Amino acid sequence: MAQPLWAPWRMAYVGERAPRECIFCAATTGDPAERLLLGSTGASVVMLNRFPYQNGHVMVAPRRHTASLPDLPADEHADLADTLRRALRVLETVYRPEGFNLGMNLGTCAGAGFADHLHWHIVPRWTGDTNFMPLLADTRVMPQHLHEAWERLRVAFAPLA
Numbered sequence: 001m002a003q004p005l006w007a008p009w010r011m012a013y014v015g016e017r018a019p020r021e022c023i024f025c026a027a028t029t030g031d032p033a034e035r036l037l038l039g040s041t042g043a044s045v046v047m048l049n050r051f052p053y054q055n056g057h058v059m060v061a062p063r064r065h066t067a068s069l070p071d072l073p074a075d076e077h078a079d080l081a082d083t084l085r086r087a088l089r090v091l092e093t094v095y096r097p098e099g100f101n102l103g104m105n106l107g108t109c110a111g112a113g114f115a116d117h118l119h120w121h122i123v124p125r126w127t128g129d130t131n132f133m134p135l136l137a138d139t140r141v142m143p144q145h146l147h148e149a150w151e152r153l154r155v156a157f158a159p160l161a
């Protein structure tokens with residue numbers, strides 16, 4: 001049986017330089033492939049995690065730059081919740097995982113890599129996948145692998161808009 005993951009997205013950040021810009025605010029600017037933008041709605045964006053802990057590790061964030069979930073206006077939260085739901089459906093279809101870890105780290109002390117802009121993590125899970133975890137955590141993500149995942153998911157997320 002797969003072990004539960006606890007803030008796995010944090011581990012890949014060890015040793016990484018802190019980015020200067022907010023990746024969620026920048027998501028809809030410039031080249032979507034470079035930004036790893038998968039799709040967007042009126043109030044939310046869906047991105048591939050640049051430091052994935054698993055295939056299909058996706059992040060769903062509001063367009064609004066805020067660290068506070070309670071501060072998010074109700075209509076924008078409704079959009080975020082719906083986008084999260086739809087992202088799960090897309091990942092179910094594309095990756096056919098056996099389960100998901102779904103989580104939000106609020107605050108740096110809670111493990112948020114980008115604490116200033118709240119975001120959901122969606123990590124697909126398969127039975128026994130933790131066997132690979134130590135290996136993955138120590139391995140640099142191949143840009144090509146990331147790009148292939150982006151291309152595959154970008155098509156699947158196209159109906160989101």
Ligand SMILES: [Zn+2]
Nearest residue numbers: 022025065117
């Ligand atoms: Zn932001």
